[in-house]
Amino acid sequence: MSVAGKRILLGVTGSISAYKSALLVRLLVKAGAEVQVVMTDSAQQFITPLTLATLSKRPVLSAFVNTQSDRPGDGSWNNHVDLGLWADALVIAPASAHIIARCATGLCNDLLSAIYLSARCPVFFAPAMDVDMYHHRTTVDNLRRLESFGNHIIEAEYGELASGLIGEGRLAEPELILAKLNAFWAVPSAPSGLSGKRVLITAGPTQEPIDPVRYISNHSTGKMGYAIANAFAKAGAIVTLVSGPTSLPLPDPSIQRVDVRSAQEMFEATQMAFADADIVVLSAAVADYTPAHPADQKIKKKETFFSLELTKTTDIAATLGTRKQPGQLMMGFALETDNERENALKKLYAKNLDWIVLNSLRDLGAGFGHDTNKITVIDKDEQIHEFALKSKDEVAQDLVSLVKKSL
Incomplete structure (x- = not known):
């Protein structure tokens, strides 16, 4: 098993690394997944919805109520409950410190956080932020809290950051995120004496x-x-x-x-x-x-x-x-x-x-x-x-x- 045939909700939040979400969408689609992108308002300052809509072949969702520009002739609303039930996985990449804090504490003031609270599927957070934000006790505690709920954390990587600092905080590469998803749905091999150790x-x-x-x-x-x-x-x-x-x-x-x-x-x-x-x-x-x-x-x-x-x-x-x-x-x-x-x-x-x-x-x-x-x-x-x-x-x-x- 792999992401082929899976329905993936991809949440994109405000981070300079949002440009990598385009690469991730392309990889997921190429691997046979259906991808529905949900963007926060701040994410649209870093990458356009048009780019992700073109790559995913689906209109990008960002608000509870569709405007004419979202879906011509459609005055419907984006039902966060239905979206949460539709998905086989919710992947938030990049996950900013803000969305991590909101999800960890149950705040729900936009479409993406509402979908998170409604989702019955596995949820993956891929953090992306500056090194001091990533290591701040608040962020560390929020990530642990999310993990304790049964969510999956795709750890940020070490390297040069947009601020010019060097440290942990870089969004995991799209290829690694795809590999994590494939591994999640992989058929387990025959047990060995080391299984679960x-x-x-x-x-x-x-x-x-x-x-x-x-x-x-x-x-x-x-x-x-x-x-x-x-x-x-x-x-x-x-x-x-x-x-x-x-x-x-x-x-x-x-x-x-x-x-x-x-x-x-x-x-x-x-x-x-x-x-x-x-x-x-x-x-x-x-x-x-x-x-x-x-x-x-x-x-x-x-x-x-x-x-x-x-x-x-x-x-x-x-x-x-x-x-x-x-x-x-x-x-x-x-x-x-x-x-x-x-x-x-x-x-x-x-x-x-x-x-x-x-x-x-x-x-x-x-x-x-x-x-x-x-x-x-x-x-x-x-x-x-x-x-x-x-x-x-x-x-x-x-x-x-x-x-x-x-x-």
């Missing part, structure tokens, strides 16, 4: 700020962690991916990605999701040290020698290991250059892990940046599982197989 995965590097333009980081690309997330998702697990900065696309639309930058942010995000996780895979390359006093302004080049005071970051694996509950499984990674197995075993026990995945930088084609990897896995019983050089997708499948066997 909650898996928490960390991936990518962290960036530790020195000043507003410089940071300490490492060569991790996140490829291994993203491959692992994809493998668990394909096996039926519910995956949360806490990702450091990377250019990689989300490998599976069902994965919930949480974007972070620093080691502290990664610790906080991982800590929040840890209690609900059945399986935890810590594959991120987290900085061991961070500048003790990041500068507020760009540091000017003056002295011949420059000293930087560093302080230890929180050891995520060790901290979570002390909080591990019976039944939880944890897998850590160790990238070593010498005394590989000895150092990996120390980490296995010191951090209360069930497996340690050992990478050696002395193995060609393994480690950061490659599409391949060569791993040795040591479990808590000190059994050693050695694998040949493989693609990272194949390595991820090997790791998932080890977890399945333990279950």
